Amino acid sequence: MSARPKTAVTIDYESRIEKLKARLRRKKIDAILISRPENRRYLSGYKAPDHGINETSGLLFIPARGCARLLTDFRYQLQAEAETSLSVTLYQKGVIGLLNDLVSQSKAKRFAFESHYTLHSFSLKLSALAEKHKTELVPVTDLVERQRIIKSEEEIKLLRRSTALNEDVFLFIYDRITADMTEIETASAIESRMRQLGAEGPSFSTIVASGENGALPHAVPSEKVIGQHSAVTIDMGLVLDGYCSDMTRNFVVGNPDKTYTKIHRIVRQAQLAGIAAVKPGIQMKDVDRAARKIIADSGHGKYFGHALGHGVGLAVHEAPSLSFRSRRKLKPGMIITVEPGIYIPGWGGVRLENMVVVREDGGELLNNDTTFLDI
């Protein structure tokens, strides 16, 4: 049903793995176990999601020298073989049994695992295994993430496509939303439309918050009817070819009053100031500050409690964080959200969010800017 013509985007998984292996060798790590689903997909093309952190659909075992493998179980074998060119090895008697063999074969002296996506309980089993093989166990936290933080032109193309489809869905709903719809109905219509247009699904649970509910930045859609002349915050994103979009729009069903218009304008000015500050070399906290200053100067500083934005890619929330504490710097190829908000308990809230790619000469918007729909 999607009317957008698709040109093929080819991802070179092999060179991603080679790059990781080179980094492993530099760090004198002999093999790594990849457990984080986005990293697994990034390196292998294997798409199966995990059903929670306790139920992995597979792991990658990547030696610094030698062939990477995808480890999975019977249930995922056909999908894995269809989606990745890596060799697929099944664990018949649990993953630890198989890892015992692989660590032994690889003679790894230093064996790394993803500390930030491995449960403490599983790490105890890895420790026992490492002790048995006299291997040093090395927790790592951002090896693959560092590779993912800078997007290639192919990835930017996919993220732009995901964003464009997300906007199509938004405009479809915007044309049809009525004051008698509930928040849940609206969120459900959005997620249905996403799938109809070919998205893998929403990239997070769609937020539809009307009236006072807008004061909760992470509101869960309720059975509340939106109501005439009521403000609505819609925070939505979808997954297309693995890549996420994330966008927030805020508008009134009916006629906005003066307060709403004033708050909306302040947030929009803050957003534009944040986007204008985007350039290579600037510290995250300084981008945050550029937007936050507008809100603070308007007297609403205490109503903006979260960070200005975050990276987006295979995960909807990933590095970098545009936090007011972070001294890390923007680099070309990073993709970030810019999403200031004002949340007033008892009144409601306004948040506006676009995605921006960092280019040599500044920030380039990934969205068609539909922010100004009502103002």
Add this chain to the structure above:
Amino acid sequence: MSARPKTAVTIDYESRIEKLKARLRRKKIDAILISRPENRRYLSGYKAPDHGINETSGLLFIPARGCARLLTDFRYQLQAEAETSLSVTLYQKGVIGLLNDLVSQSKAKRFAFESHYTLHSFSLKLSALAEKHKTELVPVTDLVERQRIIKSEEEIKLLRRSTALNEDVFLFIYDRITADMTEIETASAIESRMRQLGAEGPSFSTIVASGENGALPHAVPSEKVIGQHSAVTIDMGLVLDGYCSDMTRNFVVGNPDKTYTKIHRIVRQAQLAGIAAVKPGIQMKDVDRAARKIIADSGHGKYFGHALGHGVGLAVHEAPSLSFRSRRKLKPGMIITVEPGIYIPGWGGVRLENMVVVREDGGELLNNDTTFLDI
């Protein structure tokens, strides 16, 4: 839109917490940090989901003596205060800062955390904190789960309600499914209908697998059109008042051929044999074996690679596991799925799944049995 009359079900969160505290005292644990979302909801009533294991929407700090608290951040404050009667404490400067204060105040000598829902990277921070306060850090894996495994009559009522709504959704779709629909369209229609009827959402990503795709037990819906005379596996569940349902149906859009009818009958017989074996005191592996024997005797043993079933409650997959290895025993009040399957690569598959509550005198079906729709 739901036509089902709802009588209120009151959950006594306070007595759940008191029971846990008594267990902590028996184990000489002075305080515990609860991170697993289902455990958090079970003990507090706070409904916010986590956005992945890296983004908690809150933690419980429960001292063996003294008042339990919900720890969360600014974004969730209003929701938390509305949903739980526990005192809500915000972490302004990260959760570790707050935990430092709480562990110090509580003078805990033994401080427990949920090893099976705590990232290794976070456990390193807890270790440093424990060292600073000369507290022993105690990893636990199933303290709250053991409490959750036996359902109260109120919980059984909620699980039955979730199952009944799930069947309503299934029958709605079953009446409307046509051979020209894609798997994705069908899954999307199912999930929309769930929300329309008042579910919080699906309890897992709905599986719609047609024809050969049925050979993948965890198939992801694709753009494949179902096709005339094609078998369809629909594995679906929803969340209602926090409680999950999980059900698999298998039927043909059009006319089933002889092979399909034969395989379907074998799986159905295996399911009935499994359900008939359910009673207090039987080992999990023996329930599994009762069903597996029928499939093995028919010559399809190698095409049934997964366990017979699993517990269902606030999580869609929880203890116990009806594994062919487990010597643990069924007890009254446990709720399990019974879901044998036959998966033949290149042909397709059949799986049938119902939910069963273990009663003193045997297994009681939670479903209205709609399994026989086509046979």
